Amino acid sequence: MTIRERLLADLTTALKTKDTARLEALRMVKAAIQKQEIEVQHQLDDAxxxxxxxxxxxxxxxxxxxxxxxxxxxxxxxxxxxAELLESYLPPPIGVAELDALVTSAIAETGAGSPKDIGLVMKAVMAKLAGQRVDGKAVNELVRAKLSNQPSR
Incomplete structure (x- = not known):
């Protein structure tokens, strides 16, 4: 079941149980999804x-x-x-060890060797993390720290 399908099923349940707070939030999400789908002209995937x-x-x-x-x-x-309700529909956040491994492999793949290459590494890491729950600021700080600790080429 996709995230979109779960949202719509929960919307129906909230409507039947007269859970107004949940219903309002889910209607807002449904409207935002429909607006986005109109803009991109296709049904949104999970990512x-x-x-x-x-x-x-x-x-x-x-x-x-x-x-x-x-x-x-x-x-x-x-x-x-x-916000808490919306977070319940997101996949669990990526682990620190997994994120560290992804950043290390992205640095190796891109051949980055200095803090000047942060943008290149960030692009590679974020492409691998598409559709996953991750804090971009934390990724940037990790990339910056790893590139600062590398010896210059």
Missing amino acids: ETTALLSTLIKQRREATDAFVKGGREDLAAKERAE
């Missing part, structure tokens, strides 16, 4: 759906921070709950 969900989660976290700063804890709690 594209995962990327969209990650974007929506990031938006919820930013909104939570804004609401907390504005003193609206009620709205911040709603945004937090939506």
